[in-house]
Amino acid sequence: MASRTPVLTKKDYAVSVLRSYYLQNAQNYGNMQGTGMLKTIWPQLRKIYKDDESEFRRVAVSNLEFYNTNPQPYPFVSSLMLAMYDSGQDEDDVRAVKMALMGPLAGIGDALSQFALAPLFSTIFASLALEGMTFAPLIFIACLVAITFGVRCLMGYLGWKVGTSIIDTLSDQMAAIADIATTIGLTVIAGLSVSFVKVNLALQYTTSIKGKTQVVAIQSFLDKIMPYMLPVILIYFVYWLITKKKWTVYKIILLLLVLGIALSAIGLLKP
Incomplete structure (x- = not known):
């Protein structure tokens, strides 16, 4: 894929962060979040490949493959992918980044949202509700929504920053990163398979x-x-x-x- 002049703006990346809430739409056993992933970056891909319909279709279809990660840190992946597409990086390198980050971000996101934030705030506001604060559940929901939204925005910004500042260096290391991630992933999956x-x-x-x-x-x-x-x-x-x-x-x-x-x-x- 030949290099090109970037066309995406900060607003486009911000919109992709907001569209990250589509990630778990149409989740299924076939490709899990694959359909939602494509939907989150659809307008940005259309803008990047507005003059090349065949390339747009090829990239769009490639992003329908299996994907499964935590939705909170996901904007880091989508922003980084868009930066690579926008600068004309090879599709194999983009896919390597996407797959290499899927597992680690899933673990980080699950630990943050399910084992840290949710238990912490549920304990606090459940106690307040038992003491008679009738609107405590609403505050609980508002706190979780606000914090997870902030995490999404931060991760989207970091993905954009990495993608636009050190894209060349990251691409050089992509093969090594993909090999390491694949080895670790296969080892973990093999252990989980025989256990479950x-x-x-x-x-x-x-x-x-x-x-x-x-x-x-x-x-x-x-x-x-x-x-x-x-x-x-x-x-x-x-x-x-x-x-x-x-x-x-x-x-x-x-x-x-x-x-x-x-x-x-x-x-x-x-x-």
Whole structure:
């Protein structure tokens, strides 16, 4: 992608921050926040590529892919992306930044909004409500809205500042950042997958040792060979359906639901 003269103004970036509230619109299992992400930056992309309809369509479609992060720090991503698009950076570099920041900002945003601000203010204003302050819930909502809006504005400003001041330096490091983020992300996802995916066989057999009858569960036998063997097999099966058979998330959910109910009903799996 050839470099170009930037056309976006500070107002355009400010508008993109306000449009960040669209991020979770149309959230679905297929691309999560992908549709909302495109909607947040649509007018700015249209302005950047106003003279190149084909390039606009290509960039727009590329931003419909899977994305999932916390909405509060998200404006940092959108502002940085817009700055890169506006300066003519390559699409692969923009995508690398977007994906590299998704996980870290999700963790920071969740910790801030769900585990810091919400518990803090709910404790304060719940106490006030119990003491008879009838409008305490309204103040609670107002405080959360004001603070999270301030976080969005700050993150949007920082994204614009980074994108317009050190864009060249950041682009040089993008491949390394993407590789590190990918490695960490895959490691975390692999650990979470086998922890949350449960596949337990209900099969068992009876054996007699020294005159004593014992019931041996097949699942315990498999666990001794390789812990989490069945969850790993299931994960790879789903991966195969997505990558090779091009199945949608909805078809996979329906298949797993039917298989889970059927195999549990016939006594093969533990319900």
